[in-house]
Amino acid sequence: MINMNSYLKKNKLKIAPWLFMAPGLFMFITYVIWPIVGSINISFYEWDGLGEKTWIGISNYIELFDDEAFYKSLKNNFIWLILYMLAVPFGLFMALFLNQSVRGIRIYKSMFFFPFVISQVVVGLVFSWFYDPNFGLLNIIIEFFGGTGIAVLADERYVTYGIIAAGLWPQTAYCMILYLTGLNSVDAEQIEAGRLDNAKGWKMLWYIILPQLKPATFIAVVVTVIGALRSFDMVSIMTAGGPWGSSRVLAYYMYEKSFSEYGFRMGYGAAIAVILFLIMMVYITFFLLKMYRDEKANQ
Amino acid sequence: MFPKPIENSNIITQSVYRVALPIVLIIWLLPLIAVALTSVRSGGDLFAGNYWGWPTSFNLLENYTSVFENTPLAKYMWNSFRVTIPTVLGTVALSCMTGFALAVYNFKGNLLIFFMFIAGNFVPFQILMVPVRDLSVQMGVYNSVWALILFHIAFQAGFCTLFMRNFIKALPRELIEAARVEGVSEFQIFWYIVIPLMKPAIAALSVLIFTFIWNDYFWATVLTQGVDSQPITAGLHSLNGQWISQWHLVSAGSIVAALPPVIMFFTMQKHFIAGLTLGAVK
Numbered sequence: 001m002i003n004m005n006s007y008l009k010k011n012k013l014k015i016a017p018w019l020f021m022a023p024g025l026f027m028f029i030t031y032v033i034w035p036i037v038g039s040i041n042i043s044f045y046e047w048d049g050l051g052e053k054t055w056i057g058i059s060n061y062i063e064l065f066d067d068e069a070f071y072k073s074l075k076n077n078f079i080w081l082i083l084y085m086l087a088v089p090f091g092l093f094m095a096l097f098l099n100q101s102v103r104g105i106r107i108y109k110s111m112f113f114f115p116f117v118i119s120q121v122v123v124g125l126v127f128s129w130f131y132d133p134n135f136g137l138l139n140i141i142i143e144f145f146g147g148t149g150i151a152v153l154a155d156e157r158y159v160t161y162g163i164i165a166a167g168l169w170p171q172t173a174y175c176m177i178l179y180l181t182g183l184n185s186v187d188a189e190q191i192e193a194g195r196l197d198n199a200k201g202w203k204m205l206w207y208i209i210l211p212q213l214k215p216a217t218f219i220a221v222v223v224t225v226i227g228a229l230r231s232f233d234m235v236s237i238m239t240a241g242g243p244w245g246s247s248r249v250l251a252y253y254m255y256e257k258s259f260s261e262y263g264f265r266m267g268y269g270a271a272i273a274v275i276l277f278l279i280m281m282v283y284i285t286f287f288l289l290k291m292y293r294d295e296k297a298n299q
Numbered sequence: 300m301f302p303k304p305i306e307n308s309n310i311i312t313q314s315v316y317r318v319a320l321p322i323v324l325i326i327w328l329l330p331l332i333a334v335a336l337t338s339v340r341s342g343g344d345l346f347a348g349n350y351w352g353w354p355t356s357f358n359l360l361e362n363y364t365s366v367f368e369n370t371p372l373a374k375y376m377w378n379s380f381r382v383t384i385p386t387v388l389g390t391v392a393l394s395c396m397t398g399f400a401l402a403v404y405n406f407k408g409n410l411l412i413f414f415m416f417i418a419g420n421f422v423p424f425q426i427l428m429v430p431v432r433d434l435s436v437q438m439g440v441y442n443s444v445w446a447l448i449l450f451h452i453a454f455q456a457g458f459c460t461l462f463m464r465n466f467i468k469a470l471p472r473e474l475i476e477a478a479r480v481e482g483v484s485e486f487q488i489f490w491y492i493v494i495p496l497m498k499p500a501i502a503a504l505s506v507l508i509f510t511f512i513w514n515d516y517f518w519a520t521v522l523t524q525g526v527d528s529q530p531i532t533a534g535l536h537s538l539n540g541q542w543i544s545q546w547h548l549v550s551a552g553s554i555v556a557a558l559p560p561v562i563m564f565f566t567m568q569k570h571f572i573a574g575l576t577l578g579a580v581k
Contacts, residue, residue: 016485017400021412024397024456031431031453032419038430049429100305102317110568111324114331117564118557119514121532125539125553126330129337129546137333169330177575183301191301209301230423233516237536254425255521266429273426284421288414295410 036277043270049259053267060271069245070272073253076160077229077279080249083164084171084228088220091175092213096205098176099183109180116173124237127166128153153239156246163234163247171227175220182216183209218290225283229276250276338362338550345546358547366551370541371526375534376555382447382530383512387505389452390459394504395497397456398463399489403475413464420457424517427454435522446522447530451512459504462574466500467493503574506567510560531556 043060045053064070098109115123130136131152139149152162186209194208210217232251235241241248241256248256250272258269305316325332337345339359366372401413431450435441440449470493478488519533526534535556542548564571 012485013404014406017404017406020396020400020489024393024460025412027393027453028416028419028456031450032422032427032457033415035427035430036422039426042429096302099302100316102305108320108324110565112327114328114561117510117560119516119532121516121535122553122557125535125549126334129333130330137329177572181572186301204301226421251423251425255428258429270429273423273428276423277426280421280423284418287421288418291414291417
């Protein structure tokens, strides 16, 4: 007993962190790390979620190569990735517009931030009405200017863009708040020096302000990429992937394959998820590398 | 300050700015304003095609009572609270400890575990879907609020650990060193020295996690079905299917669903923004 105690005493700095981490680590491994391994494993099986699993090797992946719907979803994901990025400059310009100290500006800022706080389900519903061909505000506006109305969400050509536009609404608000905070800590002396050198407007923004906003930009890009690749809620609420699967993204297609009226194909769904995961890994690696460099620099 | 403070410019620019501000705000919130207006319209208004004009009558009480009386909206709301509050408590408790361990101790694998938490936080949910659903079924919690609570606590641990670890790392190290010299135990250091200093971080995280979990839709559809366990986001989706063309009810439901996080944001705004940016922009 005495030996045990002195062992604990001597090594308490070695043992303590593991005790503190144990519950969190246990939960995280059970619910996040292990399921990733599990999904990769399931992707090599044919499985309906209940019965026996049948090992089929890489058949699911081979099937993916010939699956039109998979390519359509993949393509839509890339459209999402590219257009969703607009939230970053939009957010920056809104932040610049709001970065003043007139009376009541704080209330204004929080009202502008509203769309980010509400659920994407509500955002999706709101925009479904906005786009409605019979009474939606969008068509009223188009017709007011003499155009002919379009049923955005029922038209294969526009549906994905319509959903992305809706998604940009909360995402822009998110980027705006990141930039507003970034702008708070911009160095006043550098701006003054810039003004003495006659830098104004765009030049000032590009050469003096933006370099200082780099951390905010980095986070804005990261959260926007994640948001684009995770896009599921909006698609599910606004179109359920339709019309004819033309607005599916990988996250939604995977869900549809795994449990829906089209049958419970867990293995195939898992294979789609693995592809999505690999795309995301590119960004995760990029992010971790940057974190690693920052950590090393701080030590 | 950038851009140039507006009070230094001439009176015309100032007035233009003051007028532009509310106009831009109204355009920005137009979809939301429309929903709020629709939620107080009468069914007759909608039938007559008056979707965007001024309502002919304000049926605020009728519509909102009708939503609560004729649909299980209240039940869905209650489920949302039953999921969200335990998740917030659990996540904060776990991440205080993991964050403390990773910030204070130098041990082998520290950075590796830290990066594992960060990476897990960015993973697309879909790769977890099938195994987590399976696990919940096996544990017998599938289709109950516990399925959601347990999963959310575990998943949010990623982001929250990153957040807490960075916060604790920025605290003065001498405090801890001095306590150790005094012979204070590691747990007492955590409980009596570090936790009191973490109050702002705990407040910020709580508000943020509350909003994230309240708004979750994906896991709500994967892990629960039916009125007994589904939170409001999933509930709203199924009500939307039943209420076809009763837009005044759909919009009243949407407003109700949006209210708790909005109130949370308005009352705790300072913490909310601190949360978003502390974890993000260091």
